[in-house]
Amino acid sequence: MRRPAKSPPAGGRPAKPRPAVAARVLAAKPYHHGDLRRVLIDAAMQLVGEGGPAAVSVREAARRAGVSPGAPFRHFPSRDALMNAVAEEAQRRFRAEIEAALADAPPGDPLGRFRCLGVAYLRWAMKNPTHFEIISSRRFFDHDRSAGVSGDNAELIGLTERTLAEAFSAGQLRARDLKQVQIAGRALVYGFARMHIDGHMPRWGVGEAEVEQMAADVVDLFIAGIAGPAVPSAKA
Amino acid sequence: MRRPAKSPPAGGRPAKPRPAVAARVLAAKPYHHGDLRRVLIDAAMQLVGEGGPAAVSVREAARRAGVSPGAPFRHFPSRDALMNAVAEEAQRRFRAEIEAALADAPPGDPLGRFRCLGVAYLRWAMKNPTHFEIISSRRFFDHDRSAGVSGDNAELIGLTERTLAEAFSAGQLRARDLKQVQIAGRALVYGFARMHIDGHMPRWGVGEAEVEQMAADVVDLFIAGIAGPAVPSAKA
C-alpha cells in the first residue's frame, strides 16, 4: 500500500543493514523464540503479581520476553486474550492447592469439608491476591467454560456447592433453602477475600498477621450459624 | 455573554491568526467554562456508569465538557484525582440513600435496623454497580478520610458496626466475639454485591429479576444465624 517499496536485493547495503542476520553464529538468539506463548504468560503472571491486572501490558510482556512489541499478537489476538490465558494459569494453581487441601479433609463430614474448603480458599486468595483478582473477575475467566472443558477435574465452585448439598442431605443444616445457604456461604468467603484485596482490612483493625485467623473464625461463625438439625422453622 | 466587544473586528490575519478571539459575539462560548470541575465530575460519573472505572479517560471527560484535553488538569492533578472526586460523589449518593432507608427502620430493634441497612446497601450496590465498584476499591476512595472530614454525617461502615454492637449489647446475638460478627456480616454483604458486579450471579442461577429477593433472603439467613440469646454456647 503506502509502503515505499523496499529496495530489492540491491547488492550493497548503503545505510540500512537489513535486520541482523549476522552474528547468530555465537550470539545464539534464534529468530524464532521457541516457546514464546509460554514465556509471555509467565511474564504476564509476574506482572499481575507485581501490580495487579492493570499493570499488565502486552508491550512489557514482550519486552521481558526479549521480543518485539508486535510478536505477542501472533499468539494472542488481544490483550484480553493474554489475560484470559493468565487467568487460566492462575486458576490451575488455585485449583491444585484447593484440591490438595481437601485431600486432608474428613471424608464423612460434609460441613467439615466445607470448612476446610473455605479456609483453603481464603488462604490462597490472601496469599495471591492479584491472581485471585484475575480469576474472580468474569471478564478474564469464564468459570463455566473452564468447568466444561476440563471435565475430569472437578470445578471449584461446583465442589463447594456439592459439599453444602451433601451437608443439607445429611441433615446438618437447619435452613430450609439450600440455595440460599450456598450463595450466602459463597458471598461470605468471596467477600472476605475481596475485602482483603480491596484493602478493607486495616479499616476493620485486622492486620496482616491476624487475617488468616480471622478468616478461619469467620468461616466457623458462618458454619455455626447454618448448622443444626433440619427442622422447618428453627428459630429456637 | 460576559464581555461584549473588546477585540477589534480586525479583518484578515496575515499568517498567525492568533487563536480565535473572533466570533464570541453570538457564539456564546466563553473562554472560561464557569464550572468545569463540576461538569468534569459529572461526565466522569456518566462514563463510570457506562463502562466502569476503566472506561473513564480524562480526554473523553474533557471532550464531553467541550473543552481541550489539557483543561481538566487545571482542576485535577491526575486521572486518579478525578476518580477520587467521582468516588466521593458516588459515596455521597450512596450514603444519602442508605440514610433515607434507615429512617424508616424500627429504632428500638438493632437487628431489624441491621437488616434494613444490609438490604438498602445491596439494593443500591446492585442498582449502581459501577459506582459501587469505585467506592469499594480503596484505590479511589479513602473511607477513613471521608469519615474524618465530614464528621457530622455518620460514616456508613461505622454505622453498620455500631448497629451490630447495639444488638450485641442488647443480647440479641449469641456469638461471643462481636468483631467476628461484624466482619462476617460485612463480608457477606460486600461479597454478595461484589458477586453481582463481577458477574457471578448467572453462574448461581440467579437472574436479574430474582437477585433483589435473594439479597434479602441472604441477609435474613445471616441474621438468623447470628441471632439468639447471648449464651456462651447456644447450640439448642
Added chain:
DNA sequence: AATCTTTGTAATCGGTGCTTACATTCACAA
C-alpha cells in the same frame, strides 16, 4: 530442493496521561 506455513520484526495508527508554553479572562487593588 522448492514451496507453504508459522512466527518473528519494523513501521505505523489512533488513543491515552501528563507537561510546557502561551492566551485569555477574572478579581482585586491603585
Added chain:
DNA sequence: TTGTGAATGTAAGCACCGATTACAAAGATT
C-alpha cells in the same frame, strides 16, 4: 477606571499503550 497577578483555558508535544500491516526468516512438508 485601569493595571496587574492569579486562575483557567488552548495548543503542541512527549512517552506509552493496543493493534494492524507489510515484510523477513525459519520450520515443515512434499
